[in-house]
Amino acid sequence: MRETEKQWVRSAISSKNPKYFGYLVSEYQLAIRGYLRRLTKGNDTLADDLAQETFLNAFRKIATYKNTGSFKSWLFTIAYRCFLTHIRKNSTNPLMNFPTDDYENTGINTNDGHHDETTDLINKIDIENAFKYLKKNERSAISLCYTYGMSHTEISEIMDMPLGTVKSHISRGKEKLAKILNPVTEDVLC
Amino acid sequence: MLKMLENKMNPENEKWLEKQLKSEPYIAEDDFVSKVMDQVDADYSKVRFQRKIILFSTYAISIVIFLFATPWKWFTEQIIAGRTEILNTFNNTNEMQTPFMTVSIIFIITFFVIVLGLEQRN
Numbered sequence: 646m647r648e649t650e651k652q653w654v655r656s657a658i659s660s661k662n663p664k665y666f667g668y669l670v671s672e673y674q675l676a677i678r679g680y681l682r683r684l685t686k687g688n689d690t691l692a693d694d695l696a697q698e699t700f701l702n703a704f705r706k707i708a709t710y711k712n713t714g715s716f717k718s719w720l721f722t723i724a725y726r727c728f729l730t731h732i733r734k735n736s737t738n739p740l741m742n743f744p745t746d747d748y749e750n751t752g753i754n755t756n757d758g759h760h761d762e763t764t765d766l767i768n769k770i771d772i773e774n775a776f777k778y779l780k781k782n783e784r785s786a787i788s789l790c791y792t793y794g795m796s797h798t799e800i801s802e803i804m805d806m807p808l809g810t811v812k813s814h815i816s817r818g819k820e821k822l823a824k825i826l827n828p829v830t831e832d833v834l835c
Numbered sequence: 836m837l838k839m840l841e842n843k844m845n846p847e848n849e850k851w852l853e854k855q856l857k858s859e860p861y862i863a864e865d866d867f868v869s870k871v872m873d874q875v876d877a878d879y880s881k882v883r884f885q886r887k888i889i890l891f892s893t894y895a896i897s898i899v900i901f902l903f904a905t906p907w908k909w910f911t912e913q914i915i916a917g918r919t920e921i922l923n924t925f926n927n928t929n930e931m932q933t934p935f936m937t938v939s940i941i942f943i944i945t946f947f948v949i950v951l952g953l954e955q956r957n
Binding site for chain 1: 858860876
């Protein structure tokens, strides 16, 4: 964490002034919104609602933040809990449980060896689509690990899971993504 | 199990996949921060208002308890006795005729005004 960020966190805690908290929101909003978009399978509106709830909860509970871990990982913890709470609240609505789709024959095949801007964009879209075929814990673990650079230990704290379970989610998720994004290679491998 | 899964993936594909996974989902620039800050400000004002209400109620209850529970009769007797004693000491002096009761009430009111004023600023 940069020194200025530490200063903002300290000021936000000591004075409870929304101004300093605003700096933190600007700094971390992209990460939190992106993470929640992955969790909600690309549901932008819901992801932004949950992100707003995350920052509001963070502001209310900022006094409980201990400077031992990173502020970003603390925010991810709140975001993940907000997402789980949302699922529990809407447990009667099958769509809000974000069921795992069958990832066989998705039609996504990106790794064709060409590398230009268009291919990169298509890859990006395909990656986001491919995430929809993962389970929520896999989506969360993989995003935190690869996209947001969290260590396995941090992820286990964020998701409140044993380290082994986190590693297992990451491996399984990666395996599924490889299958979805590269079915040709998968056929050869099988 | 983990070993088996890892072995199944081609290292080249794995590298490609990890590289792709590093990119964050695209989020367009919008007024998200201002929306959040509006909510935070509203929440902050609400909490401050609630805190003030609780504080003022506490002060009001304290004042009521103070007014009703204080043994005013005993205080008055003590003050009169003290004044008589002082008056006896400074025989025939009229300067000590100041009503002690009024002074003590002014003192209490000043004290509460200062405390409430400080609290208002916070």
